[in-house]
Amino acid sequence: MATSTLESGVGVLDKASLLLGVLEAGPASLSRLVSATGLKRPTVHRLVLALERLRLLARDTQGRFVLGPRLGLMAAKVRADHLAAVAEPVLCELRDQTGASARLFRRRGRTRVCVAEAVAPGNPAVRDRTPMGVPLPMNAGPVSQVLLAWERPEELYEGLRGAMFTASTLSGVRRQGWAHSVGGREHGIAAVAAPVRGPSGRVVAALSVSGPAARMPSAQGRDLVSSLVDAAVRLSRVADR
CATH class of the missing domain: 1.10.10.10 (Winged helix-like DNA-binding domain superfamily/Winged helix DNA-binding domain)
Incomplete structure (x- = not known):
């Protein structure tokens, strides 16, 4: 033997x-x-x-x-824990650069979970609410779009069931490399998200910045998107270790 x-x-x-x-x-x-x-x-x-x-x-x-797929899920959870543990300085820097809350999300089956965050101070009357560690639906918002856009076709189309975005939306996300919405998850909140990739190039997390739309009038502005994408690339390098 x-x-x-x-x-x-x-x-x-x-x-x-x-x-x-x-x-x-x-x-x-x-x-x-x-x-x-x-x-x-x-x-x-x-x-x-x-x-x-x-x-x-x-x-x-x-x-x-x-x-089998269960081994992949186990490995993804290990990477997620690792990312969450090392993400804080990147998130804090991104928050300070953009003035918006920075968060790292992982997909958990048909839900998404915030695993790390750096929250920006703001007006409590218009608050960007995202509970840490609580499973949230994947039917709206740029984070969901980023986590689904690069999935296998069968996963992608399953994720589109009941979603507030379309396959065409996800095609646009893949083309430009990031997603944006205003009020997609919560009224009055604008958000931008970009993919964090693992060793094989597969999307393993989504990095987002979000805040009251009135304070993010140029959510698609070049500087904000550039800061977000740069931070996502830095986290992808950590995920490769």
Whole structure:
């Protein structure tokens, strides 16, 4: 049997780890998994079916086994925590440059969650309210548009169900690289958002600046957008580590 440098001493876990290790290199058939691990075919068959039920494995269009979506979600959460931990200085600088509240959002299934923020002082009568850590709907606003615009087609069109924006809107977001709205999430609030990308180039978060529309009359102004995009690029570099 093939050996791994990482072993727990728990047989079934070590066997599952062997299988996952083979699949790190790409899709593999059942026969390929048997030959690469040295495990017996019935054992491999039993383990891959169990891992598939747990969404730790999936299958491609040719029926080969691949790493499953749950692993990607776990990795995304690790990156999200990392981003949230290191985002504060970037958010504070962005807030000071723009005079608007700066926030970092992550997608959680069909919701978006603010994971870090630097809030600008403002008139309490017109307040930009975004509760930290609370799942919010993905049906409106530039943050939702940014988090959806670069998704796979099936995810994108599923996200458009009940949304207050269209596929054409998302096409425009992809073309210009950022999104903008006034009153999209909350009346009287203007916001601009840009993507934060992970190691593979996939959008892993959305960075936004927002505030009362009366104080952001030029929300699409060159300086504000430039500051936002520059900050998003800086966070993307951190996400690559």
